[in-house]
Amino acid sequence: MMLSLETLSIARGGRTLLAALDLVLQPGSITVLAGPNGAGKSTLLETLAGDLPPATGHVRMGTDCVSTLSLARRAELRTMLRQQSQLVFDFTVTQVVAMGLHPHGLAADSPEGRALITQALADMDLSDFATRPATRLSGGEGQRVHIARSLVQLRAGRRQGHPGLLLLDEPTTGLDYRHQLALLAVLKSEADAGATIVASLHDLPLACRLATRLLLISRGQLLADLPPARLEPTLVADVYAIDTAEAALLLGLGRAPLALPLAAE
Structure with a gap:
């Protein structure tokens, strides 16, 4: 699904976070939002989702203006x-994942519903957790x-003819490195299936592995819109207000070889 931002400005608490954004995000693309804390990444995602009204301008999903939906x-x-999804009731893992079916009117005990749940559990290495209370898991x-759950919702929509828009606010929070890489592989597969994906990430090397397009946000501006291969330490230093040498280290550049002393024979 094509996502269009038309002269979009967003604000929170009376403060303009981003102004006059004009962007088109194509199906099959993975756009990563990066920038310092408070830059407006989460607010932008909530605006794209239609959960927050823009200060000015419009967001369109396909030809539909989000504010009219x-x-x-x-x-x-x-x-x-979202970044923080708290569970209060003692649902099992399977019951939580099955919640992704509800917007599309699918039952968890239908063949299609069971298949979607089973696949999502496997993709996130949760098959052995299916009957556990979700409130008793680690972060x-x-x-x-x-x-x-989000994968089930996205895939159920695609089966009903909606190519899908997937918005993720810091999806790697709490994940160990193996599961971060597994998530990247799943997201790339969903983009290959036609989904439009927008995610915020703080880990720039990970963002560069995932994204087809990077949007760098800081000081109320979109400072850069570029493919990951063009990301330079000088730009990272400007966005995060850090030293260029530190930015190079952050991107994995300029690291000196690690010399370890040999054990005495």
Whole structure:
């Protein structure tokens, strides 16, 4: 699904976070938002999802203006993974993942519903956790549960003819490196299937591995819109207000070989 931002400005607490954004995000693309804390990444994602109204301008999903869509229709067209998803009730992992079926009217005990749940559990390495209470998992395990729920919602929509928009706010939070890499592989597969993916990430090397397009946000501006291969330490230093040498280290450049003393024979 094509996502269009038309002269979009966003604000929070009376403060303009981003102004006059004009962007088109194509199906099959993975756009990563990066920038310092408070730059407006989460607010932008909430605006793209239709959960927050823009200060000015419009967001369009396909040809539909998001502000005109009902909550139910938005849930059919887009999936949103938020930074903090707290569970209060003692649902099992499978029950939480099955919640992704509800916007599309699919039952968890239907053949299609069961297949979607089973695949998402496997993708997030949760098959052995299926009957566990979701409230009794570690932070990283709980994050994988919410990612699996989001995958079910996205894939259920695609089966009903919606190519899908997947919005992820810091999806790697709490994940160990193996599960971060597994998530990257799943997201690339979803993009290959036609989804439009927008994610915020703080880990720049990981962002460069995932993204087809990077949007660097700082000081109320979109400072850069570029493919990961063009990301330079000088730009990172400007965005994060750090030394260029530190930015090079952050990107994995300029590291000296690590010399370890040999054990005495």
